[in-house]
Amino acid sequence: MSERVKKDLRSMGIDDMTALLKELGQPAFRAKQLFGWVHEKQVQHIDDMHNLGKGLLAQLNEQCEITAMQLERKQVSKDGTEKFLFQLADGNYIECVLMRYRGDMSKQRNTLCISSQVGCAMGCTFCATGQGGFVRNLTAGEIVSQVYAVNHQLIEEGDTLPVGNVVLMGMGEPMLNLDNVLKAVALLNDPQGQQISIRRMTVSTCGVVPQMKAFADKKLDMVLAVSLHAPNDALRSGVMPVNNRYPLHELMDACRYYQKQTRNRITFEYALIAGFNDQPEHVAQLKALLKGLDCHLNIIPVNPVANTAQFSRPDRKQVAAFVKALQNAGLNASVREEKGTDIDGACGQLRGKVTGKQ
Numbered sequence: 001m002s003e004r005v006k007k008d009l010r011s012m013g014i015d016d017m018t019a020l021l022k023e024l025g026q027p028a029f030r031a032k033q034l035f036g037w038v039h040e041k042q043v044q045h046i047d048d049m050h051n052l053g054k055g056l057l058a059q060l061n062e063q064c065e066i067t068a069m070q071l072e073r074k075q076v077s078k079d080g081t082e083k084f085l086f087q088l089a090d091g092n093y094i095e096c097v098l099m100r101y102r103g104d105m106s107k108q109r110n111t112l113c114i115s116s117q118v119g120c121a122m123g124c125t126f127c128a129t130g131q132g133g134f135v136r137n138l139t140a141g142e143i144v145s146q147v148y149a150v151n152h153q154l155i156e157e158g159d160t161l162p163v164g165n166v167v168l169m170g171m172g173e174p175m176l177n178l179d180n181v182l183k184a185v186a187l188l189n190d191p192q193g194q195q196i197s198i199r200r201m202t203v204s205t206c207g208v209v210p211q212m213k214a215f216a217d218k219k220l221d222m223v224l225a226v227s228l229h230a231p232n233d234a235l236r237s238g239v240m241p242v243n244n245r246y247p248l249h250e251l252m253d254a255c256r257y258y259q260k261q262t263r264n265r266i267t268f269e270y271a272l273i274a275g276f277n278d279q280p281e282h283v284a285q286l287k288a289l290l291k292g293l294d295c296h297l298n299i300i301p302v303n304p305v306a307n308t309a310q311f312s313r314p315d316r317k318q319v320a321a322f323v324k325a326l327q328n329a330g331l332n333a334s335v336r337e338e339k340g341t342d343i344d345g346a347c348g349q350l351r352g353k354v355t356g357k358q
């Protein structure tokens with residue numbers, strides 16, 4: 001006999017919960033209470049929802065569950081960046097990375113970089129996740145659970161700031177799991193839940209054009225970060241297979257469409273690789289490519305990833321010279337502060353496997 005699949009409460013919004021409670025013959029006002037327990041208080045067990053009454057708790061236990069995710073390992077970088085490895089209910093692993101920004105009060109924040117898929121199908125050659133291939137999409141509940149699980153850690157450690165900024169730039173291509181990503185964004189933004197401002201959430205893409213257009217049509221005030229990494233098709237196709245399917249002119253059309261729909265500035269991520277995409281002609285190509293777009297270029301000196309020894313990191317001087325040349329060409333560009341390189345927590349280093357557990 002096949003086991004009945006339980007409904008995941010963390011994947012449910014208020015409308016889903018209202019419908020569920022109606023099915024269970026419960027009064028409508030319970031939906032708001034249930035939503036508060038799940039998405040504001042972030043309870044980990046149904047029995048912790050004290051004011052719902054024994055009858056409803058029994059019904060919920062019978063039909064529903066709360067996404068189970070076990071913290072398998074936490075690593076702390078020399079610069080304070082923390083990487084969490086979580087095991088999902090089906091045994092797969094995902095990672096997320098916490099950056100605690102301190103300094104003056106107005107700038108204090110906890111930013112969490114979260115995953116949207118187990119593995120990734122896009123195969124970018126400089127990326128550890130891409131080397132492992134695609135396994136499956138995360139549910140909306142699994143996406144928000146990364147935030148809730150890290151919030152529990154923060155509370156345990158006495159950190160009074162919950163996660164306030166979310167970056168969908170961990171494992172996976174968010175545009176290929178767009179429905180669940182958008183549902184998770186709405187749940188995290190909900191005034192009855194974590195109330196994380198949409199403007200404090202960033203979604204990244206390697207350039208999946210049709211989904212970028214669908215995302216643009218939602219007209220959300222989220223930050224869109226496009227992984228560009230090369231200034232022309234020949235170079236880009238060499239490191240990002242997605243470019244064969246959606247070459248740069250199509251990607252730029254999608255970016256222009258996004259900007260027309262949202263009026264939001266776009267961030268372009270550019271992993272700087274010595275002798276590959278850091279030459280003077282590349283500055284001119286970038287200038288032509290990005291003409292007319294309101295955008296910012298994040299220049300990220302490439303991180304060391306196992307099996308990609310062909311990518312060498314430019315030295316500080318080369319990086320500074322490249323950024324200066326971009327600025328002189330009239331582009332908004334800066335070097336992105338790197339975090340967590342020593343624990344493989346930086347961009348392109350997440351892998352999602354337990355290797356050599358210590």
Ligand code: SF4
Nearest residue numbers: 120122124127130172
């Ligand atoms: S860089 Fe992003 S899109 Fe490319 S393989 Fe890695 S996770 Fe996937």
